[in-house]
Amino acid sequence: MKNKKLLAAQLVTIIIVATYFLATNYKGDSIGKPAETELLVSGQPLPSFILRNTRGELVSLQSMRGKVVLLFFGYVNCPDLCPMVLKKYAELERLLGNKVDNVAMVFITTDPYRDTPNALEAYVSSFSPRTTALTGSLEDLAKVWEKYHVRPVEKIGSGNYVSHSALIYVADKNLILRKIFTPEMPGEEMAKELEKLI
Numbered sequence: 350m351k352n353k354k355l356l357a358a359q360l361v362t363i364i365i366v367a368t369y370f371l372a373t374n375y376k377g378d379s380i381g382k383p384a385e386t387e388l389l390v391s392g393q394p395l396p397s398f399i400l401r402n403t404r405g406e407l408v409s410l411q412s413m414r415g416k417v418v419l420l421f422f423g424y425v426n427c428p429d430l431c432p433m434v435l436k437k438y439a440e441l442e443r444l445l446g447n448k449v450d451n452v453a454m455v456f457i458t459t460d461p462y463r464d465t466p467n468a469l470e471a472y473v474s475s476f477s478p479r480t481t482a483l484t485g486s487l488e489d490l491a492k493v494w495e496k497y498h499v500r501p502v503e504k505i506g507s508g509n510y511v512s513h514s515a516l517i518y519v520a521d522k523n524l525i526l527r528k529i530f531t532p533e534m535p536g537e538e539m540a541k542e543l544e545k546l547i
Contacts, residue, residue: 389497389498389518389526389529390526391526391527391528391529392525392526392527393525393526394523394524394525394526395410395418395420395518395520395524395525395526396410396493396496396497397409397410397411398410398492398493398496399489400457400483400484400485400489400490400493401466401483401484401485402466402481402482402483402484403466403467403469403470403482403484404466405466408481408483410524411524413453413455413524414522414523414524415522416451416452416453416522417451417452417453417519417520417521417522417543417546417547418452418453418455418518418519418520418524419438419441419452419453419454419455419517419518419519419530419543420455420457420497420517420518420519420520421434421455421456421457421514421516421517421518422456422457422458422459422494422497422499422514423456423457423458423459424458424459424460424463424464425458425460425463425464425468425469425472426460426463430515430532431456432476433532433533434456434517434532435456435472435473435476435477435480436476437517437530437532437534437536437539438454438456438476438477438479438480439476439477440536441454441536441539441540441543442454442477442479444536444537444540445540445543445544445547448543448544448547449479451522451547452543452547453481454477454479454480454481455480455481455483456469456473456480456481456482456483457482457483457484457490457493458482458483458484458490459490459494459499459501460501461484461485461486461487461490464484466484469482469484470482497514497518498514499514515531515532516529516530516531517529517530517531517532519542519543519546521546522546527546528542528546530542
C-alpha cells in the first residue's frame with residue numbers, strides 16, 4: 350500500500366515538473382520553439398541593430414566591432430538611473446585613461462517623442478562627450494527594445510515613455526555579451542572588469 354502511495358506521489362511530481370517545463374519553454378502553437386528568456390545570456394552575441402546618432406547618421410552594432418561595448422537604455426528626463434549611468438560612463442573615461450579609446454559607450458533612448466537629437470546630444474555630452482546617443486523611428490526602436498527585453502511604458506495620450514532597463518550590457522570586442530553591470534556598481538570595479546576585455 351505504501352509503495353502504491355509512493356508511486357502515485359512520484360507520478361504527480363513528474364506530471365507537475367513536465368507541465369512546468371512545457372509552460373516555461375514553449376509558447377502557444379510554436380511546438381519545439383524555445384520561449385525567449387527575460388534576460389540576455391552571457392556568452393551569446395548581443396542582438397544586432399541599426400539606429401541613428403544625434404547627427405542623423407546610421408550606426409550599427411557591427412560598426413562597434415573591435416571595441417568593448419557598454420550599452421544602456423534610458424531617456425533624457427529620467428530622474429535617477431540614467432544620470433547615474435552617464436556619471437559612471439564619465440568616471441570610466443577618467444579611470445581607463447587612454448584605454449577608453451577601445452571602449453564604445455552607448456545610450457539608446459526609450460523616449461523617442463521627447464528625446465530629439467539635439468536634446469539627446471546636449472544631455473549625454475554634459476556627462477561624457479564620448480558617449481554615443483542613439484535614436485530612430487518608433488518602429489525601429491521598438492524592434493531593438495524587444496530584442497533587449499526593454500519594455501517602455503507609455504502614458505496614454507502623452508507619448509511619454511517612462512520605463513527602461515536598469516542594466517548595462519557589456520560585450521567584448523567580438524560583440525559577445527560578457528558582463529552585466531548595474532548602476533550601483535562602483536566605477537573602480539567596472540573599470541577592472543573592462544580592462545580584462547580590452
